[in-house]
Amino acid sequence: MARPTPRRSALAGASPITPTSDTKKSEQALRPEKDTSTDKRKWRHKVSFYQDPEDTERVRAAILHTMLTEEANRNLSQFINDTVMAEVERLEAKYNGGKPFKGVPSGEMPRGAAAK
Numbered sequence: 001m002a003r004p005t006p007r008r009s010a011l012a013g014a015s016p017i018t019p020t021s022d023t024k025k026s027e028q029a030l031r032p033e034k035d036t037s038t039d040k041r042k043w044r045h046k047v048s049f050y051q052d053p054e055d056t057e058r059v060r061a062a063i064l065h066t067m068l069t070e071e072a073n074r075n076l077s078q079f080i081n082d083t084v085m086a087e088v089e090r091l092e093a094k095y096n097g098g099k100p101f102k103g104v105p106s107g108e109m110p111r112g113a114a115a116k
Contacts (some may be wrong), residue, residue, distance in 0.1 A: 044077075044081075059079070059080075060076065062079070063075070063076060063079050088101075
């Protein structure tokens with residue numbers, strides 16, 4: 001009895017890196033059109049910093065234990081933003097007559113040992 005010939009896959013010869021034109025068309029059909037003219041949301045800029053792990057644990061604990069109080073910190077980002085901005089307002093009141101400091105673009109701050 002002769003062995004049956006294997007069926008050829010529809011994916012034979014296709015590359016996972018360069019999708020077929022049919023795939024591109026179906027992906028485009030699934031993606032909704034973006035209307036950027038009405039998207040006026042303000043996206044927050046991500047900022048990161050270094051902190052001792054023990055201090056980070058204390059921050060998380062403070063947030064967790066005050067979520068249901070009048071402090072009502074919902075998450076780490078809100079807590080850090082509110083805390084930092086309160087300190088910025090204090091410094092502006094002390095050193096700039098209560099007016100906001102002029103903004104400093106990213107990359108303009110001194111780094112490393114020069115900052116000390």
